[in-house]
Amino acid sequence: MSVKRNSRHELREICRVAARVFYEKGYDRASMQDIARAVGLTKAGLYHHVGSKDRLLFEIMNYGMDILDEVVLARVRKIPDPSERLRATIVGHIDLVVRARDLEITVILNENRSLRGTLRRKINLRKSAYIHYLEDLIAEVQAGASHPPLVPPTLAAFALLGMINWLYQWYRPQGPVKQAELAEIYADFFFRGLLGK
Amino acid sequence: MSVKRNSRHELREICRVAARVFYEKGYDRASMQDIARAVGLTKAGLYHHVGSKDRLLFEIMNYGMDILDEVVLARVRKIPDPSERLRATIVGHIDLVVRARDLEITVILNENRSLRGTLRRKINLRKSAYIHYLEDLIAEVQAGASHPPLVPPTLAAFALLGMINWLYQWYRPQGPVKQAELAEIYADFFFRGLLGK
Numbered sequence: 269m270s271v272k273r274n275s276r277h278e279l280r281e282i283c284r285v286a287a288r289v290f291y292e293k294g295y296d297r298a299s300m301q302d303i304a305r306a307v308g309l310t311k312a313g314l315y316h317h318v319g320s321k322d323r324l325l326f327e328i329m330n331y332g333m334d335i336l337d338e339v340v341l342a343r344v345r346k347i348p349d350p351s352e353r354l355r356a357t358i359v360g361h362i363d364l365v366v367r368a369r370d371l372e373i374t375v376i377l378n379e380n381r382s383l384r385g386t387l388r389r390k391i392n393l394r395k396s397a398y399i400h401y402l403e404d405l406i407a408e409v410q411a412g413a414s415h416p417p418l419v420p421p422t423l424a425a426f427a428l429l430g431m432i433n434w435l436y437q438w439y440r441p442q443g444p445v446k447q448a449e450l451a452e453i454y455a456d457f458f459f460r461g462l463l464g465k
Numbered sequence: 466m467s468v469k470r471n472s473r474h475e476l477r478e479i480c481r482v483a484a485r486v487f488y489e490k491g492y493d494r495a496s497m498q499d500i501a502r503a504v505g506l507t508k509a510g511l512y513h514h515v516g517s518k519d520r521l522l523f524e525i526m527n528y529g530m531d532i533l534d535e536v537v538l539a540r541v542r543k544i545p546d547p548s549e550r551l552r553a554t555i556v557g558h559i560d561l562v563v564r565a566r567d568l569e570i571t572v573i574l575n576e577n578r579s580l581r582g583t584l585r586r587k588i589n590l591r592k593s594a595y596i597h598y599l600e601d602l603i604a605e606v607q608a609g610a611s612h613p614p615l616v617p618p619t620l621a622a623f624a625l626l627g628m629i630n631w632l633y634q635w636y637r638p639q640g641p642v643k644q645a646e647l648a649e650i651y652a653d654f655f656f657r658g659l660l661g662k
Contacts, residue, residue: 294579296493378634379576382491419654423642427654430631431624437575438623445620457616457624461658 282307282317283331286324287372295325295382325376326387332373333394339364341401350408351459357405358428358458359451365435366447374436399425406462413463424462431458479504479514480528483521484569492522492579522573523584529570530591536561538598547605548656554602555625555655556648562632563644571633596622603659610660621659628655 286303293302300321304314318324340360347353365374383391402425410417419427431454441447459465482504486495497518501511515521537557544550562571580588599622607614616624628651638644656662 294491294493296491375578381572418657419650420642423647423650424654426631426635427628427651430627430629432627434623434627434631445617450620453616453620454624457621457658460615460661461654464657464662 279317279327280331282309282314282324283328284370284373287328287376290325290328291372291375300324322383322387325383326391328373329377329383329391330394332370332377333391333398335370335373336361336364336398341398350405350412354405354409355455355459357402358432358455361432362435362451362454363447365432366439366441366450368441371436374433378433378436399429402428409462415464418464419462424458427461428458476514476524477528479506479511479521480525481567481570484525484573487522487525488569488572497521519580519584522580523588525570525573526580526588527591529567529574530588530595532567532570533558533561533595538595547602547609551602551606552652552656554599555629555652558629559632559648559651560644562629563636563638563647565638568633571630575630575633596626599625606659612661615661616659621655624658625655 282303285307289298289303289306292298300314301311303324304311307314309317314324318327340357340363343360344353344356347356364370399422403421406421406424406428407417410421435450439445439450445453479500483500486500486503489495490499497511498508500521501508504511506514511521515524537554537560540557541550541553544553561567596619600618603618603621603625604614607618632647636642636647642650
C-alpha cells in the first residue's frame with residue numbers, strides 16, 4: 269500500500285515537471301529525452317514509468333482532473349445548500365486555475381488537441397462528468413428560485429466554465445485584483461446572470 | 466490599387482488554408498511544404514508571399530483581428546445607444562467565433578503561444594485594443610444605470626470574453642441550441658450579471 273502511494277506520488281511529480289517542459293517547448297517539440305533530463309531520470313527510466321509520450325500527456329491531463337476532484341469537489345460535496353455548494357465550487361475552481369503551481373497543467377487541459385483516440389475520449393469523459401455535475405447543481409439552484417429558469421443549465425454551465433477557464437489567459441495573482449476579490453466578484457456576477465438578482 | 470486589393474485577397478486565402486493545416490497538424494509539425502501544397506503554390510512561391518513560417522502565423526492572427534474589426538466593430542460603431550451597441554457587439558462576436566468557416570483562425574487566435582517577440586507583441590496590442598473597447602463600452606452602460614457599478618469593467622470584459630471565446634470548445638451550430646438563441650441567452654445573461662436585472 270505504501271509502495272502504491274509512493275509510485276503515485278512519483279508519477280505526479282513526473283507529470284508536474286513534464287507539464288512544464290511541454291508548456292515551454294510545445295508538445296511536438298519536446299522530446300522524451302528533454303523530459304527525462306528535467307525529471308532527473310534516464311530515458312529508459314522515464315519510459316518505464318509512463319509507457320509513451322502520448323501516455324504521459326494523458327497522465328498529465330488525468331492528474332489535472334484528479335486535482336479538480338480532490339481540491340474542489342471533495343471539499344464542497346457535503347455542503348447541504350445548493351447555492352452555497354455552487355458558490356464554493358466556483359471559488360474552488362477559480363483557485364485551481366489561477367494558482368501558479370498548476371498553471372502548465374491548466375493550459376494543457378484547456379488546449380487538449382494533441383491527445384487522440386481512446387486516451388482523448390477518457391479525458392473528455394472526465395470533463396463531461398464535471399460539466400454534468402455543474403448542470404445538475406445549477407438546475408437545483410434554479411429550482412429553489414421564485415421564478416422559472418432564465419437560462420438553460422447547460423448554457424449557464426458553459427458560460428461559467430468559459431469565465432473561469434479563460435482566467436489563465438489574462439489573470440495575474442500579482443496584479444491589482446486579489447484572488448479572493450476576483451472569486452467573490454465572479455461568483456456574484458454568475459449568480460446575477462443565473463437568477464437575475 | 467486593384468493590384469493591392471488582389472494581393473491582400475491572395476494573402477487572406479493563404480491564411481485561411483494555412484490555418485486549416487496548422488489546426489490539423491499542429492504548428493510545429495506542419496511544414497511550409499505542407500502549406501504550399503495545400504495552397505497550390507511552390508514552396509518558393511509561398512515564401513515569396515509570406516516571408517517565413519512565423520510571419521505566416523502572424524498574418525493568420527492579424528487576419529483574425531481584421532475580421533473582428535470588419536465584421537463586428539465596423540457594423541456596430543454607429544449604434545448610438547451604448548447598451549444596444551454592447552448587445553450588438555456580443556451578438557457579432559459570437560457569430561464570428563461559432564461560424565465554421567473561421568474555426569481554425571479562432572483556435573489559433575486563442576492558443577497563441579507559438580508566436581514570439583515583436584510579432585506576438587503586435588497581436589497582443591490589437592487584442593488589448595479590443596479589450597479596452599469593451600471596457601469603455603461596459604463602463605458607459607454602467608454609467609447609464611440607476612445604481613453604482615456592481616463589477617469593475619475590466620473583470621466584466623474578461624468574463625464576457627471567456628464566455629464567448631470558450632464557445633469554440635463546446636458549441637456546435639448543428640446541435641440543439643441555434644446560434645440566434647445562444648446569442649440572445651448569452652447577451653441577456655451578461656446584462657443581468659452586469660446590471661443585476
